[in-house]
Amino acid sequence: MARYDRAITVFSPDGHLFQVEYALEAVRKGNAAVGVRGTDTVVLGVEKKSTPAPRLPVLLLHLLLSSVRKIVSLDTHIALACAGLKADARVLINRARIECQSHRLTVEDPVTVEYITRYIAGLQQKYTQSGGVRPFGLSTLIVGFDPYTGVPALYQTDPSGTFSAWKANATGRNSNSMREFLEKNYKETSGQETVKLAIRTLLEVVESGGKNIEIAVVTKEHGLRQLDEAEIDAIVAEIEAEKAAAEAAKKAPSKDT
């Protein structure tokens, strides 16, 4: 039998692709994720909150939660975080990892961040224009360094297959508030300052504490490094202290007059 076109993603009368928009809804319900680009560091942060399964014992649940990593590496110099359907993410990540190695094999060069982003976005687009499939229900934040120029990069893709480069961006739950915060507070940072900015952004929408936040830092020298709970707690404490000091400073002048 000839191939039938079982298209699911078709245009609506007013030019919308509803399946893609519904996919964006799925993204909006996913875990919060933020990416920040500094001059020599790029940071990814995700919220670790997930609705616990009602019947699992608490201890088992805790073990499960702590072993699931939400920020993954695509190659030694590229990391990815996503918001949305995690099962879809696994498929996309596997294809991206294969493409990274395939590129190394055929061109004897590591991929650039732009190249792999283009590939992932292209894949997401293909699934909006093919028969019998639905779009991927996730947006990704991709960070890394250009293998030659050493320039750091942050890119975002979404279910429609569009992608663009960013200085900082957020996706998933409460991404609007995070983006507002970034628009007000973003400035060029480097090293630890970049990490702090990412954590401060996440803290706007997530309960404070190392066990609710996952942070990964990518630098040119050390590649991808996941921060452990203790480190995150320490930085959170620093941030709280700074906030308290700022509050106190604000109150002090009015007291003098």
Next chain:
Amino acid sequence: MKLDLSGLQSFPSIPGSAVDDLGEDLFAAPSFQLPACSDFDGFQKDAIQMVKPAKGTTTLAFIFKEGVIVAADSRASMGGYISSQSVKKIIEINPYMLGTMAGGAADCQFWHRNLGIKCRLHELANKRRISVTGASKLLANILYSYRGMGLSVGTMIAGWDEKGPGLYYVDSEGGRLKGTRFSVGSGSPYAYGVLDSGYRFDMTVEEAAELARRAIYHATFRDGASGGVASVYHVGPDGWNKLSGDDVGELHYKYYPVAPTPVEQEMTDAPAA
């Protein structure tokens, strides 16, 4: 065996027809029609033997301080018959990369042009030039997928990219070697002799070009399948540049000018009685 027919595709951009199982980007590859004969392997061997003598040529390339020098002769021979004395054996893939031709002329020309297309597409997609490493790997992978089917290509890819000068040898057996000095063709042993003994890393462009010219000349002198014009190109940071194209016959008399012998001179002095 899965053939890499990507070289033969005329890049259609409409994705609708191409998407088959969504898993792969490949178009449903047309099957390669094998010749109907009882002994296919033997047939392949004979086909290759038929084409083999056609690597009658001398090409060479080497890296030195100022970049890459690429040189070649220009003779095409079919057995004992010289079919042409003016074949362009140095193929301009793009303004900063050169390829040399040895083996089947059609194979070399076609696949080098094809490589040029791929390099340009890479530039457009990635907003940066492809490296010599990448370009030679693309060619080597295509040639490998046609391994055993009678292609005869012995080429050197020379260029200048972000990493500096690059030189690779690629052949139709699927081999790919990175190196600083290569010579390919029936005249290569003679060329190597001159090239290896005169080579120094820090030469000027003129010295390097003269070394290449001499090496080609000596190869054409001793090898019957090489001759015609010795062309010399230089690849620098701004791309390639043709330096010279000298007829090897004229080069011979330049290097070894004919001196009149004393006996003849005496005879002309004898007065006519």
